Amino acid sequence: MSVSHSLQLRLFTPPPTAIPTHNHLPPPTLLLPRAAHRRFLSLRASFSPETLVSDNNGAPSPPPPSDPSSIEVDSVTEAELKENGFRSTRRTKLVCTVGPATCGFEQLEALAVGGMNVARINMCHGTREWHKEVIDRVRRLNHEKGFAVAIMMDTEGSEIHMGDLGGASSAKADDGEIWTFSVRAFDSALPQHTINVNYEGFAEDVKVGDELLVDGGMVRFEVIQKIGPDVKCRCTDPGLLLPRANLTFWRNGSLVRERNAMLPTISSKDWLDIDFGISEGVDFIAISFVKSAEVITHLKSYIAARSRDSDISVIAKIESIDSLKNLEEIILAADGAMVARGDLGAQIPLEQVPSAQQRIVEICRQLNKPVIVASQLLESMIEYPTPTRAEVADVSEAVRQRADALMLSGESAMGQYPEKALTVLRSVSLRIEKWWREEKRYEAMLLPSVGSYFSEKISEEICNSAAKMANNLEVDALFVYTKTGHMASLLSRCRPDCPIFAFTTTPSVRRRLNLQWGLIPFRLSFTDDMESNLNRTFSLLKARNLIKSGDLVVAVSDMLQSIQVMNVP
Numbered sequence: 001m002s003v004s005h006s007l008q009l010r011l012f013t014p015p016p017t018a019i020p021t022h023n024h025l026p027p028p029t030l031l032l033p034r035a036a037h038r039r040f041l042s043l044r045a046s047f048s049p050e051t052l053v054s055d056n057n058g059a060p061s062p063p064p065p066s067d068p069s070s071i072e073v074d075s076v077t078e079a080e081l082k083e084n085g086f087r088s089t090r091r092t093k094l095v096c097t098v099g100p101a102t103c104g105f106e107q108l109e110a111l112a113v114g115g116m117n118v119a120r121i122n123m124c125h126g127t128r129e130w131h132k133e134v135i136d137r138v139r140r141l142n143h144e145k146g147f148a149v150a151i152m153m154d155t156e157g158s159e160i161h162m163g164d165l166g167g168a169s170s171a172k173a174d175d176g177e178i179w180t181f182s183v184r185a186f187d188s189a190l191p192q193h194t195i196n197v198n199y200e201g202f203a204e205d206v207k208v209g210d211e212l213l214v215d216g217g218m219v220r221f222e223v224i225q226k227i228g229p230d231v232k233c234r235c236t237d238p239g240l241l242l243p244r245a246n247l248t249f250w251r252n253g254s255l256v257r258e259r260n261a262m263l264p265t266i267s268s269k270d271w272l273d274i275d276f277g278i279s280e281g282v283d284f285i286a287i288s289f290v291k292s293a294e295v296i297t298h299l300k301s302y303i304a305a306r307s308r309d310s311d312i313s314v315i316a317k318i319e320s321i322d323s324l325k326n327l328e329e330i331i332l333a334a335d336g337a338m339v340a341r342g343d344l345g346a347q348i349p350l351e352q353v354p355s356a357q358q359r360i361v362e363i364c365r366q367l368n369k370p371v372i373v374a375s376q377l378l379e380s381m382i383e384y385p386t387p388t389r390a391e392v393a394d395v396s397e398a399v400r401q402r403a404d405a406l407m408l409s410g411e412s413a414m415g416q417y418p419e420k421a422l423t424v425l426r427s428v429s430l431r432i433e434k435w436w437r438e439e440k441r442y443e444a445m446l447l448p449s450v451g452s453y454f455s456e457k458i459s460e461e462i463c464n465s466a467a468k469m470a471n472n473l474e475v476d477a478l479f480v481y482t483k484t485g486h487m488a489s490l491l492s493r494c495r496p497d498c499p500i501f502a503f504t505t506t507p508s509v510r511r512r513l514n515l516q517w518g519l520i521p522f523r524l525s526f527t528d529d530m531e532s533n534l535n536r537t538f539s540l541l542k543a544r545n546l547i548k549s550g551d552l553v554v555a556v557s558d559m560l561q562s563i564q565v566m567n568v569p
């Protein structure tokens with residue numbers, strides 16, 4: 001088999017008659033037939049000369065269908081593009097945890113309209129039937145209203161957590177109060193000031209004098225007495241106890257984890273949930289409390305064997321000391337990562353969380369994996385309609401670090417102002433992104449080569465060059481034609497100034513691209529003939545008023561490894 005790669009750099013200038021020339025291109029001087037105006041500079045790396053990619057004058061391409069509906073993009077993006085143009089589209093993606101406050105069809109639709117790119121369901125809470133209904137509603141929303149909201153299933157993991165408070169939505173623990181934490185299964189209602197704990201070994205593992213942290217320290221207790229399965233604790237830091245909040249215990253200032261470190265990352269209940277996720281065709285599975293790369297590799301091969309066609313991306317949640325120790329290899333094995341600051345902040349000192357976040361975001365970018373910054377971004381908005389200034393600063397910092405996505409947890413799952421919280425994420429993202437572009441704050445981040453094969457390295461070089469060209473020429477958009485989504489993610493990694501229109505053939509790839517920075521995923525059927533793909537895309541997008549004549553575009557594709565620069569005819 002012959003191997004051929006071509007890196008083509010084309011400068012396509014349309015005839016001057018009908019088409020306004022972009023101010024970065026010199027006006028053409030002669031009126032010639034169309035083909036003669038295609039000035040191209042081509043730089044080719046090829047292993048076999050006879051397979052050099054031609055100038056697309058080979059096989060005739062099928063005529064472009066005239067039906068404009070054969071390109072799919074979500075209605076919110078479409079409206080945004082029409083109203084404000086390319087420059088103002090949001091680049092940072094938004095994930096919303098769906099809970100009792102947002103599980104209805106209209107509520108989900110309001111989130112989608114507000115910019116939700118990914119809906120997260122947390123298997124810690126609710127029944128499988130409940131989750132199935134949410135998945136069905138999101139699917140219906142996509143189907144009926146043209147959204148491409150992806151679904152992320154988050155596993156429970158083998159953490160130690162409280163029971164469900166006997167149906168109460170929360171309970172207040174006051175300073176000095178004595179509460180009982182028990183592994184007993186209570187048949188009837190819970191006695192007052194009693195908390196059920198899910199971990200059998202709890203009473204054996206804790207010692208009198210240990211500090212017990214609820215929800216990473218939102219509420220604290222001191223262990224004062226052990227009576228069989230019951231552990232009596234005195235509240236030292238008062239606060240609100242939420243159903244199934246997680247529990248950690250500390251001894252002499254450090255986390256005790258000898259025993260729960262032996263618990264599997266994926267519990268037997270998690271495997272059932274994963275089977276459920278696979279059969280429902282979720283787009284992402286996020287694995288809680290990942291300790292090593294092996295568990296990710298293991299899960300990925302399990303998914304591959306179970307679901308031949310539906311690719312599910314595996315997101316490693318970084319929320320434990322072990323995951324920080326094995327960070328590079330975990331991220332390398334996974335398809336993406338989440339900075340799960342809630343639990344992370346319970347496992348390492350709080351003041352170390354910001355630097356851990358920065359490191360995780362940076363490594364993900366270098367290894368070309370999408371990264372989500374999660375937890376407490378707008379925590380006060382669970383109760384109040386406006387965020388604190390500190391929360392806005394925290395969101396800004398994550399956007400400034402150029403994370404792929406931000407996530408709402410309780411704010412959207414059970415808060416009073418889910419849509420308002422989403423609006424805050426959206427407007428802060430837009431503002432910080434704009435500021436970044438205006439200030440031309442290009443970071444001096446070296447993007448190492450991530451591919452193992454020569455053809456992958458070529459793709460990387462093409463994307464790096466295309467992104468640089470797009471910035472230097474101040475083009476309106478990058479176009480990428482990608483079957484697997486890989487070229488799109490390589491462009492996203494460069495964090496270019498302009499939006500990236502990612503054309504892909506399958507709905508599931510389109511949904512998964514929705515997690516990545518700066519990508520506007522479109523579904524479009526295309527061929528190996530780039531000339532015909534481009535012409536077809538131009539006419540379809542023009543018919544929907546999404547682009548106009550004269551817009552300057554840089555296009556790359558993973559079928560024909562090329563870079564083309566052109567004005568929309």
Ligand SMILES: Nc1ncnc2c1ncn2[C@@H]1O[C@H](COP(=O)(O)OP(=O)(O)OP(=O)(O)O)[C@@H](O)[C@H]1O
Binds near residue numbers: 097
């Ligand atoms: N499906 C659900 N049903 C009921 N309550 C939910 C559901 N999903 C989330 N919640 C509520 O929203 C809160 C925040 O949601 P989130 O999923 O971020 O919580 P978490 O338990 O802190 O996360 P994790 O367990 O992954 O660390 C939860 O503590 C819970 O009270």
Ligand SMILES: CC(=O)C(=O)O
Binds near residue numbers: 317319
């Ligand atoms: C999201 C999550 O699991 C955490 O912050 O702990």
Ligand SMILES: [K+]
Binds near residue numbers: 123154
């Ligand atoms: K979880």
Ligand SMILES: [Mg+2]
Binds near residue numbers: 343
């Ligand atoms: Mg967690």
